[in-house]
Amino acid sequence: MAGRVWRSSIREALSRSLRSRAVGGAPGARPLSAAAGGGGGGGAAARAAPKIPPSSKKGRLLTGAMIGLAIAGGAYVSTADEATFCGWLFKATKIVNPLFALLDAEVAHRLAVSAAAHGLVPREKRPDPPILNLEVWGRKFANPIGLAAGFDKNAEAVEGLLGLGFGFVEVGSVTPMPQEGNPKPRIFRLPKEGAIINRCGFNSEGIVVVAKRLGAQHGKRKMEETSSSSVSSSNEVKQGGKAGPGILGVNLGKNKTSEDAAADYVQGVHTLSQYADYLVINVSSPNTPGLRKLQGRKQLKDLVKRVQAARDEMQWAEEGPPPLLVKIAPDLSKQDLDDIAAVALALRLDGLIISNTTISRPEPVDKHPLAAEPGGLSGKPLFDLSTNILKEMYILTRGKIPLIGCGGVSSGEDAYKKIRAGATLVQLYTGFAYGGPALIPQIKAELAECLERDGFKTVQEAVGADCR
Template identity: 65%
Template sequence: MAPKYIKKGLTWRRAIAAATISSLLGTMVYASTRDEATLSSWLFEGADFFSPFFRLLDPETAHRLAVLSASWGLLPREKRPDPPELAITVWGRRFTNPIGLAAGFDKDAEAVENLILVGFGHVEVGSVTPLPQPGNPKPRVFRIPEEQAVINRYGFNSEGIVAVAQRLGARHGRQKLQGSGGDPKELEGTHFDSKTQKGVLGVNLGKNKDSPDAGADYVQGVHTLSQYADYLVINISSPNTPGLRKLQGRKQLQELIRRVLAARDEMQWGEDGPPPLLVKIAPDLARADLEDIAAVALAVHLDGLIISNTTISRPESIQGHANGNETGGLSGPPLLEMSTDVQAQMYKLTKGKVPLVGCGGVSSGRDAYKKIRAGASLVQLYTALVYKGPKLLPDMKKELVECLKADGFKSIEEAVGADFR
């Protein structure tokens, strides 16, 4: 008799793939208990071997298995220090490297610590909605392997802010305990400075699909989750929540940001102040829209912009592929040029006064460098991991250092916005 989980829809092929993955991950766990520093390179090389097995599963099952693997600590851990050239300070936070994991992977903050240990300079969780919601009907994730791209229409599936707050609160408590030397009694009255910890945590906030007041949803997210975040993000650019992108209009955006900033600033903060507030925008905006957003960002002293979310457009390279006409947001290499162009425009419109996070199509160190030269202080990726696995990270860092040296830059900070100098 077939196992119960196979009866529910998984094929024997997928079951074998899952078993193989489990076996390989177990081997990696064993290896990581030995000489971790010297085995770090081997572990990332080994990840290359089993990464293709994830693609034998349907995309959402593979995504779920990847999150679980990360939460169980089954991904390779980077024990080698980041090259000093890659360190950068933004918003008073020190990033050991500029490469971050974009929101959308760890939606419910299940694997933050272990994802940071893989070697990301920052990890962004979410989008988190106030109330739990299932998102859009399945299937809702589609690979386009010929282009190493993905189309998704998840629709802000989220366990809600209570579940995420519990997980982040537990992490916060563990770090405070470590900072106090391990004595729980010393926790009383101590201030935990997350900026001194390895890795930076961003929390991406969304709204519930049927919420009549988007602003209230974002305010609720701020009140509940900002105490655990190194930075906050208002996501108003997902194409999969009806009406969300309308919030990018000048009047709506200015009103929303001021309301969220007021909610953040009315809370009590220590000497380090509140977490910076960023807005994530779409790549499908007209020039006039970008000018409006830049004007608002400067007027309200917004801390940063993430450029960009997925696109609803379909470049020629996507058309004709099996899943190319699926509705939803397109991510991956076909988005690189579009998102980088929007980012470059925004850098010029804000005169470099608003820190930018370059997101969209990054799948190599050269891609990241292109965004940095176009004005990004930090970069983010997600889809590239689907196709290249964790080894992408050390490969990107090596290539990024090579790009810096080739152009005579001693640090990431020197290269930011170099295309416009």
């Protein structure tokens, strides 16, 4: 039975891929060839564009490799059970992922999002180790490992990304009005250092487009719940949120030219909060002029008050409004951290994300030729800086506020160190960009081993262990 289901899934994914390649201009479609070509006509027929740019050729090679893996999987599935085949699919992505390095960084990113949106990524069917289950803000997380904002900026691939096995996925940053962001090139890889420098500048399709996508997904989820309610147990507790299995966060940003930042965030709350399991006020991107000034004590207090009021004045069902978090920078002084902690405690903020990218260039990036490129640095060189800030904030808030640790996570041991430093949940992005889907089950397995090794029975027991 499992074999027939998987063969059907493979045929469906293969069919979708072929249709999207053949019908580049179909309404509502976003073909992989267009993504590989950077949106500049990559979906046109070959005879209409005889001069194929190198990036488009590489994109087609990558798409062909994905299809080849699907065909190979079809041959394999008839002899494997569901769990074994699922593991094989994740391992197989290790073959495809290095091919992304052949593409321009932003083209590769665009192609990866498109692949997740079209179902050309593996889907996790194996249950997470029970030791990783936890509850935060009254929401049940299958595991504490999440995808940070910045990958799926426009909520195009939420279902596919959650299907990879993340405990939660955060989309955005979403700005009220569409904006292109900063000029290209704006993403720079430092593969030997496991780092990325970006200065995208909140490139966003805007809240109207994102709201339509999330609304369609929300409606689909409700239909599925209705159709399955007759066969499910009334005592069954589902892990997940409004987007389906897994928790969805929505990260809100401001437009570059906006003079009233609070109004931008309020508009985001009014439009998108009904679809979010939690909301994030992003005041820490280094690529929007003046944004980080909002982290000052008075500015942050006034901003959070306005956004909280906007959220609370809306009508909510029994589950109540979504939790509100603030994402802060790692480049903060001790006084800055004291001020943020004081505001968070006084206004009963629901959480903090620590941290965004850094404008500093810690070793060994400081010696890299790309170190002079302006923008935020993410990845392994950020780990120590962001973890130290995380630990400091856990102490300042006395463990009363859930913290999400973000910055340089690329292994289960890294995630475990974030948790011991005070993180209840952990996010990654750059590690996922380099490691691909295979990294997710690896991190979860390693994290479970770390917890068991040190005698912890749950994730919550380990939170802040290094601060006690």
